[in-house]
Amino acid sequence: MRGGPLGAVIGRYPASDGNGEMSSGIISHKRKCRDVVFLIIFIAFWVAMIVNSSFGFNQGDPLRLTHGMDYKGNVCGNRHAKPDLRESQLRYWLNPNQVYVSGLKNSQFKLANARSICLMDCPSPSDNSLNWVCDYPEGDVIHISMDEWVDRNYDYYEFLTPEMRNSSLQLQGPCYPVIFPSINVYWSCQFIARASNASLGSWKQMGGVNINEDIIIDKSIHKSINSRSAVLKRYVADVGKAWPVLIVCGGILPLFLSIIWLLMIRHFVAAMTWITVILFNILMISVTMFYYLKAGWIGNDAITPIIGDHDPYIHIYGREQNHLHAVAVLVTILMVVAILSSIAIIRRILMGTSVLKASTWQVAAKVIGEVQALIVFPVIPYAILAIFYMFWISAALHLFSSGQILQNDCRSSCCAYDLGSNRISCDRCCGYSIHYTPHISVSVLFHLFGCYWATQFFVACSSTVIAGSIASYYWTRGGTSVQQDIPFLSVFSSMKRLIRYNLGSVALGSLVVSFVEWIRYMLESIRRKLKGTDTYSDNSMGKLASGTSLCFLGCIDWTIKSVNRNAYIMIAMTGDGFCKASSIATGLIMNNILRIGRVNVIGDVILFLGKLCVSLFCAVFAFLMLDTQKYRSAHNKISSPIFPVLVCWWLGYVVATLFFAVVEMSIDTIILSFCQDSEEHQGTAQYAPPLLMETLTDQNELQRLTQGSS
Helix, strand or coil, rough: CCCCCCCCCCCCCCCCCCCCCCCCCCCCCCCCCCCCCHHHHHHHHHHHHHHHHHHHHHHCCHHCCCCHHHHCCCCCCCCCCCCCCCCCCCCCCCCCCHHHCCCCCCCCCCCCHEEEEEEECCCCCCCCCEEEECCCCCCCCCCCCHHHHHHHHCCCCCCCHHHHHHHHHCCCCCEECCCCEEECCEEEEEEECCCHHHHHHHHHCCHHHHHHCCCCHHHHHHHHCCHHHHHHHHHHHHHHHHHHHHHHEEEEEEEEHHHHHHHHHHHHCCCCHHHHHHHHHHHHHHHHHHHHHCCCCCCCCCCCCEEECCCCCCCCCCHHHHHHHHHHHHHHHHEEEEEEEHHHCCCHHHHHHHHHHHCCCHHHHHHHHHHHHHCCCCCHHHHHHHHHHHHHHHHHHHCCCCCEEEEEECCCCCCCCCCCCCEEEECCCCCCEEEHHHHHHHHHHHHHHHHHHHHHHHHHHHHHHHHHHHHHHHHHHHCCCCCHHHHCCHHHHHHCCCCCCCHHHHHHHHHHHHHHHHHHHHHHHHHHHHHHCHHHHHHHHHHHHHHHHHHHHHHHHHHHHHHHHHHHHHHHCCCCCCCHHHHHHHHHHHCCCCHHHHHHHHHHHHHHHHHHHHHHHHHHHHHHHHHHHHHCCCHHHHCHHHHHHHHHHHHHHHHHHHHHHHHHHHHHHHHHHHHHHHHCCCCCCCCCCCCHHHHHCEEEEEHHHHHCCC
């Protein structure tokens, strides 16, 4: 046995070509492309992703997620509409009686069919007379431009003919009285069921028809704005509006935090246990407090659905606030569990500090210090993922807002004055809605699955490259080899081997994880749909089966992720296919479980908490950025911080995973290499560093460190 320039030669791999020169080793033995079929499937998947996204870019418009439509089918705020509505972003219902009728129980008339136009601001009734809001100026009678219409506060009643004035008094337009005050609630003018006595008196004196004043007029609009589909659309739109926050808190910030954490691992190995646990608890408390602030349980900084200035005595609540209350309770529970768990394991933390001083963590820190390209390498997959996420989020916004704008078949009497034909028309007076097809739902689900598979694939590629570099280090420098034996830029040599031989194996491993995770998601969705049904509520066996299946799938998911990680190491070391590499890695772990199990568990916990610290810090900073005036008013206002914060948390966790894989894969690769080394040399590793040998072979010392001396 001896070391070579590309790695040690062990066991079944030939040591020499007969001329005394190294021909191949565990890192460089004859390789070939593995799992090519799955690489082809992955390429086909990317082609399908591009085609699917193209459909979204062609058919979607993110404005539809937040802004309503007028009676012509134009999306408010759309610069390409006729007339130009780029600055008219608020939807206003002209006929208050139509709004009232739409809110009646069992009414066949829906609010979507009520006559609405797009305005720049919500009109208010006059204190001593009657204000009017008139339809878009057009036709041969009204000779004013859109700008003049806006400057006149949407009022050209004085230009109407007697016939038009009479139809206006019948609430058939083209002008309609402003009787109720209204405020901007998520880009729709919410009526307040508090009629102006002066305006109502003037209206009656002019001979106008009766106007209903019931609270129903308020509830009808509120129900439409507060529907589940409208809230979900606003949540998705929040992600698009908060893109600067995503770049800073989901991209730049976790990059720097992860690099800082790696440097701290290198220089302060022993202290990292305490630092990580304490920081994790502080961040959990901080996130909880922010949710309490936004939920209105602390201070006066609760989110509000009202945009702009309004009467402080007007209070409007929406689903967003209820969701914030629920999330605040959930985060509180997690915070309490985290704090109590930390208190309960203080003794273990003290022992863990000793274990980290004399375990593979110390060896991993040494590897990171000597193979310095390891710290820099994750920037490459990070950049690739950043580009992918920018494309994916943009495509997701367009896919989610895609659909056909079609006129409703309302079959109701909704006659109104048509300025184009200069007469009252009862034809095609129904409103417009966005009609979603099953094809769009499938496209959105495919897009979501694609994001998860692509993320797992790039993370797996990064882990495999790191494992190949660490394996080269172990088999050339771990024992007696000299420094010159390490390949120049071993990280890039490992990357070359991955691209040339093992992309199919990585695609297969990431697909397995994504598939199991997707099944869990689908089962959870089905469980939530059944939860509200009477059958589910009365069926204890159904609840038990649902909970058991989810728990079982969760265990399978955790096991597969663990097996995959070890499989990637063996793929990098031996070049085997995914299935064979998984089998070899699992066999090595099981044969040496007593030797390595207790050493690695503490390190895994600290690494996991470290990832959570980075992602939670990103969430806290996202809260701070979203609390600025930019995201609390005007067209950039977000409806709730839940989605942007969750996306920043997710992105922060993914970025941390990329960088923490340097330590994680270093530890696991060293352990698997040690196991393989021991297997090849009758239980005594020949290439293991002295510190690693001391830790993994001294069972009495290991037991004392992990269990404590009596």
